Amino acid sequence: MHSNQIASVLFVILLVVFVADNYAEADTFSAKRTVIPLEVSVAEDSAGGIIAANLDGGDDYELIVTAPGYVGAYKAQGRRLWSWRTDVRIGGQSESQGLPGHHGPGVQAGDIDGDGRTEVLFLDQKNTLHILRGSDGRPIDTVNLTPPVGAQRWEHVVIANFRGRGDRDILLQATNSKGYRMGRYLAAYSIESLRDDKRQPLWQRDDFLACAHNGARVADLDGDGRDEVLGAMIIGSDGRTRLKLDVVGHIDSVFVADVLPGQKGLEVVMLEEGRLNRVFLTAADRLIWQANYHHQEPQNAAIGRFMSDRTDMLIWCRSRYNTHQKPFVFDARGKLRSEYKMDDVAPEGWTDEGVEVIHTIHWTGENRMYACAKERHTAGDVCIFDPMTGRFLLRLDESADRLYVADLMGDWREEIVVWNDDELHIYTNDQPNRRPYVARLWTWPHYRRSKTTWNYYSP
Numbered sequence: 001m002h003s004n005q006i007a008s009v010l011f012v013i014l015l016v017v018f019v020a021d022n023y024a025e026a027d028t029f030s031a032k033r034t035v036i037p038l039e040v041s042v043a044e045d046s047a048g049g050i051i052a053a054n055l056d057g058g059d060d061y062e063l064i065v066t067a068p069g070y071v072g073a074y075k076a077q078g079r080r081l082w083s084w085r086t087d088v089r090i091g092g093q094s095e096s097q098g099l100p101g102h103h104g105p106g107v108q109a110g111d112i113d114g115d116g117r118t119e120v121l122f123l124d125q126k127n128t129l130h131i132l133r134g135s136d137g138r139p140i141d142t143v144n145l146t147p148p149v150g151a152q153r154w155e156h157v158v159i160a161n162f163r164g165r166g167d168r169d170i171l172l173q174a175t176n177s178k179g180y181r182m183g184r185y186l187a188a189y190s191i192e193s194l195r196d197d198k199r200q201p202l203w204q205r206d207d208f209l210a211c212a213h214n215g216a217r218v219a220d221l222d223g224d225g226r227d228e229v230l231g232a233m234i235i236g237s238d239g240r241t242r243l244k245l246d247v248v249g250h251i252d253s254v255f256v257a258d259v260l261p262g263q264k265g266l267e268v269v270m271l272e273e274g275r276l277n278r279v280f281l282t283a284a285d286r287l288i289w290q291a292n293y294h295h296q297e298p299q300n301a302a303i304g305r306f307m308s309d310r311t312d313m314l315i316w317c318r319s320r321y322n323t324h325q326k327p328f329v330f331d332a333r334g335k336l337r338s339e340y341k342m343d344d345v346a347p348e349g350w351t352d353e354g355v356e357v358i359h360t361i362h363w364t365g366e367n368r369m370y371a372c373a374k375e376r377h378t379a380g381d382v383c384i385f386d387p388m389t390g391r392f393l394l395r396l397d398e399s400a401d402r403l404y405v406a407d408l409m410g411d412w413r414e415e416i417v418v419w420n421d422d423e424l425h426i427y428t429n430d431q432p433n434r435r436p437y438v439a440r441l442w443t444w445p446h447y448r449r450s451k452t453t454w455n456y457y458s459p
Contacts, residue, residue: 029364029384029394031394031430033425034076034077034425034428036063036074036076036426038424039083040067041067041422042402043067043090045092046092047092048065048066048104049066049103049402049404049454049455050064050105050404050417050419051064051105051406051454052064052404052407053109054442055120057117057118059410060075060077060410061406061407061442062076063408063417064105064120066105066107067090068088068090070084070085070086071120072084073134076426084132087124087125088124089122089125089154090105090106091104091155094212094213094215095180095182096181099155099156099173099174099175099215100156100215100455101215101456101457102213102455102456104455104456105452105455106123108121108158108159109159110159110448112131112167112170112191114166114168119140120133120134121170122157123145123153127144127147127153127154128142128143128145129142129145129154129170131143141195143194143195146199147174148174148185150176150177152177155175155215156172156173156215157170157171158173158449160188160229161225161445162202162226163190163202170188170191171186171187171216171218172186172188173210182210183210183211183216183231184208185204185205185206185208186204186206186216187203187204188202188204188239189201190202204239205235205239209232211250211251211252211253211254211457212250212251214253214254214456214457215453216230216453217231217254217453219266219450220445220446221234221256221284222265228284230268231251232247232251232254234282234284234285242285243282243285243287245270247274249275250272250273250274251270251272252271252273252299252300252457253457253458254270254271255270255303255458256446256449256450257303257304257446258313259312259315260288260313260332261311261312262312265283265284267282268283269281269301269303269315270282271299271317275295276292277292277298277320278290278291278298279301279315279317279330281315291336293336296326298317299317299319300317300318300358301317302316302359302371303316303360304316304370304371306329306368306387307388308368312331314387315331316358316387317329318355323353324342324343325341325354326342327342327390329388338387338388338389340390342354344390345390346390347395350375350381350392351378353376355375355385356377356456357373357403358373359371359372359403359405360372361405361414362412362441363413363414364429364434365413365433365434365436365438367435370384370386372416374398374418379399379400379401380400381397382396382398382403382418383395383396384416398425400420401420401421402418402419404416404454404459405417405459407440408428409428412435
């Protein structure tokens with residue numbers, strides 16, 4: 001065989017391997033659906049959402065649902081655990097109504113007193129913090145709070161670890177009461193101090209440069225066992241500024257991931273809306289890089305290992321276009337790796353407005369990750385797609401009002417949760433887990449934080 005023939009054969013072999021690695025999985029993508037009837041219908045004005053939490057100590061995680069006047073907890077198999085009719089602090093557009101923003105759940109869950117059991121926390125519209133027992137919803141405590149000067153009320157609560165003692169602290173956030181509302185007010189408290197008459201905060205600020213559309217997120221970025229507070233600036237566990245971006249306009253979305261596995265700690269991805277329309281990658285205390293794609297607004301993102309031969313992560317951005325979206329992908333060093341037109345890859349009948357509420361998803365059990373999203377600007381179908389090519393791998397016939405992705409069933413792969421009118425639909429991969437020995441995603445502290453502080457803009 002001549003050398004050019006050998007080269008041709010090797011090329012064909014490599015091509016077959018590439019295609020098999022990147023596309024054959026689509027034939028095996030399928031899902032089993034479980035239906036959970038709810039006591040309440042989804043809010044039409046985008047108020048309320050979903051989080052997952054281990055409420056009763058079992059292997060499976062439960063779902064907490066919020067809607068105007070309602071907080072309820074449900075087993076993933078369909079049984080209601082408990083519910084409360086209460087004026088929980090949720091709302092629609094954060095810029096005009098305050099936090100937690102579109103689809104923001106407004107509820108937290110964690111072991112805040114160290115007794116090994118989960119508590120549920122939420123704010124109401126009258127500045128009261130409610131603490132419930134997670135397993136049965138029984139009230140444990142209520143704390144009346146005083147809002148900062150310039151704000152109507154505390155609007156966003158986050159369980160945090162600022163002192164290195166576990167989930168024994170909380171962060172409160174509020175927006176300015178007049179004008180374009182941004183979450184500039186922060187206050188950090190220990191749980192113990194909240195129950196003290198003096199209510200002395202660990203620290204507080206009124207100059208936080210927040211993400212424009214959603215509440216602050218927290219994560220331990222540098223691995224010191226204490227959380228930082230994330231927005232367009234990063235605040236240390238002691239309340240001091242560690243990083244502040246020079247933003248032109250505002251930040252739309254904030255994400256936390258191990259984008260660069262070879263570097264210590266976690267990274268933060270921030271998306272800018274403004275004249276420059278940049279994507280930023282930062283560490284806890286420094287800007288790693290900034291990039292733009294022809295100054296087109298990135299707007300929404302998904303961050304994950306979207307190529308099976310890479311350990312670092314890629315950053316998929318949806319683009320601004322109201323119709324005919326043109327996604328683009330940066331690698332972990334800020335270099336453009338992919339671009340395409342959503343119209344060229346979306347299946348027949350999919351809206352030309354593209355996708356929204358885009359979650360990264362561990363679906364197959366392989367190292368490679370995908371993206372899960374719903375039809376944009378409509379209660380429509382749900383899909384799993386390959387962010388590198390836009391290829392749709394699974395389409396679910398739905399009327400999705402809300403979309404959430406989390407590890408519910410105990411094998412570290414993630415499930416799809418759709419809120420459709422007065423039902424939750426849980427979609428599970430019904431194929432065998434290809435790596436059953438991998439630790440559950442909930443063992444990652446930043447995963448727990450992200451899954452309870454998400455909203456429409458920052459899933």
